[in-house]
Amino acid sequence: MQDVLNYIAEHHDQHLKNLADFLAIPSVSTDKQQVPDVAHCADWLADYLRGIGLNNVVTEATAGHPIVYGEWLEAGPDKPTVLFYGHYDVQPVDPIDLWTQPPFEPTIRDGKIYARGATDDKGQVFLHIAALESHLKTNGTLPVNVKVLIEGEEEIGSPNLTPFLEQHRERLACDTVVISDTAMYAPEMPSIGYGLRGLAYMEVTVQGPNRDLHSGSFGGAVANPANVLAAIITRLKDDFGRITVPGFYDDVLPLSEEERAEFARLPWSEEKYCAELNIPHSYGEFGYTTLERLWARPTLDVNGMWSGFTGEGAKTVLPAKASAKISMRLVPNQDWRDISEKFENYVRAIAPPTVQVEVTSHHGGNPVLTPVDSPGVQAAMRALEQAYGVKPYLKREGGSIPIVLTFQQILAAPVVLMGFGLETENLHSPDEHFDLSNFRRGIEATACFYAEL
Ligand code: BES
Ligand code: MN
Ligand code: MN
Numbered sequence: 001m002q003d004v005l006n007y008i009a010e011h012h013d014q015h016l017k018n019l020a021d022f023l024a025i026p027s028v029s030t031d032k033q034q035v036p037d038v039a040h041c042a043d044w045l046a047d048y049l050r051g052i053g054l055n056n057v058v059t060e061a062t063a064g065h066p067i068v069y070g071e072w073l074e075a076g077p078d079k080p081t082v083l084f085y086g087h088y089d090v091q092p093v094d095p096i097d098l099w100t101q102p103p104f105e106p107t108i109r110d111g112k113i114y115a116r117g118a119t120d121d122k123g124q125v126f127l128h129i130a131a132l133e134s135h136l137k138t139n140g141t142l143p144v145n146v147k148v149l150i151e152g153e154e155e156i157g158s159p160n161l162t163p164f165l166e167q168h169r170e171r172l173a174c175d176t177v178v179i180s181d182t183a184m185y186a187p188e189m190p191s192i193g194y195g196l197r198g199l200a201y202m203e204v205t206v207q208g209p210n211r212d213l214h215s216g217s218f219g220g221a222v223a224n225p226a227n228v229l230a231a232i233i234t235r236l237k238d239d240f241g242r243i244t245v246p247g248f249y250d251d252v253l254p255l256s257e258e259e260r261a262e263f264a265r266l267p268w269s270e271e272k273y274c275a276e277l278n279i280p281h282s283y284g285e286f287g288y289t290t291l292e293r294l295w296a297r298p299t300l301d302v303n304g305m306w307s308g309f310t311g312e313g314a315k316t317v318l319p320a321k322a323s324a325k326i327s328m329r330l331v332p333n334q335d336w337r338d339i340s341e342k343f344e345n346y347v348r349a350i351a352p353p354t355v356q357v358e359v360t361s362h363h364g365g366n367p368v369l370t371p372v373d374s375p376g377v378q379a380a381m382r383a384l385e386q387a388y389g390v391k392p393y394l395k396r397e398g399g400s401i402p403i404v405l406t407f408q409q410i411l412a413a414p415v416v417l418m419g420f421g422l423e424t425e426n427l428h429s430p431d432e433h434f435d436l437s438n439f440r441r442g443i444e445a446t447a448c449f450y451a452e453l
Pocket of ligand 1: 121156364398
């Protein structure tokens with residue numbers, strides 16, 4: 001292993017350069033205009049995987065963006081098989097004016113690399129690839145069989161990955177799935193995740209009159225869609241922070257006393273949390289701590305809303321319509337399709353008869369808990385301790401990776417969530433970045449992980 005670690009140290013600058021090339025490709029999956037960029041990113045990745053010596057590398061076309069796949073099965077049938085999953089697509093860059101440098105011109109400042117996708121998920125994908133490269137270049141082989149699966153549609157809900165898994169069940173068969181697309185508990189506090197929330201993403205449009213109206217000639221006599229939408233949104237949660245959609249909590253697995261005690265043992269400062277975010281106080285469902293609210297309780301948030309006049313100055317207008325994007329984070333055992341339906345029914349039920357309401361579902365994903373006693377988790381624990389010199393924590397995640405439950409169901413393999421990001425690294429926002437010391441230790445830790453397995 002020492003020679004692999006030496007290779008990693010000697011090639012650090014080269015790996016960083018290659019990561020910068022990867023980050024420079026604007027692979028925004030939700031933007032139809034960027035379809036060729038996403039395809040270019042898949043090709044770049046496939047070339048890189050070929051270059052490090054993986055076999056049978058392909059970019060598989062789907063109904064959406066391509067899936068990149070490659071494998072090394074020469075460790076032998078007596079060795080375990082690991083499937084590494086990640087995503088090469090990234091979130092949109094707006095609001096672009098808030099970036100210190102252009103999002104696809106990777107820049108190193110203060111020991112961090114700044115670019116869209118730096119921490120979510122290109123930096124974390126690339127550290128696995130660098131670890132595999134380091135093994136292959138040092139020993140001509142890998143300590144275990146490895147299948148690499150990197151998709152281009154995670155940020156839009158992985159619509160084409162489930163059919164791919166179903167079709168290639170045998171080709172993708174494995175003993176463990178490993179994913180690095182989550183956050184460490186805190187700086188210098190490496191952790192293994194054992195849960196992800198799910199997501200149900202909706203859009204509501206309130207349609208009023210057939211055109212924008214003068215708010216003096218019509219105001220007071222015609223329902224204002226912006227007011228109506230605001231009123232609907234207000235009714236989605238009560239004063240205790242509980243969601244009022246009927247049946248919303250039916251399938252929620254209550255927190256056990258043991259798990260609450262585990263959460264409470266983690267180092268936590270409410271004060272620091274609020275100070276870092278510059279908020280006067282945290283918020284959430286009555287009766288739960290911040291970590292419980294984040295990891296084990298569902299929630300509902302407006303992600304965007306628009307209506308009427310938003311330009312400079314004032315315009316007296318009664319808008320014809322108003323819309324909002326609203327998403328709900330889900331916890332085991334809620335089902336996103338069931339919740340989406342309950343949401344739609346409730347919004348229709350509370351909408352006043354003065355307007356028309358349209359409710360659509362964008363996408364979703366189910367919540368999941370992953371086993372904490374699998375050989376993969378044990379190996380990841382040892383590997384993180386070797387790279388960071390401290391015992392890793394166990395944590396859950398507030399975010400979602402829709403395909404994880406499907407991996408456990410279709411491949412019947414336990415998933416290991418070995419995250420190297422930090423929650424403060426601005427994923428999905430301006431000035432996204434990735435800590436370079438976690439990049440380096442991530443390469444070491446994942447190289448150890450494959451060896452420990
Ligand atoms: N890597 C994130 C998920 C994540 C974020 C896990 C933070 C743990 C902590 C992933 O790329 C992501 O952003 N997922 C989306 C879901 C998707 C359906 C849009 C999310 O959580 O919003
Ligand atoms: Mn991600
Ligand atoms: Mn993301």
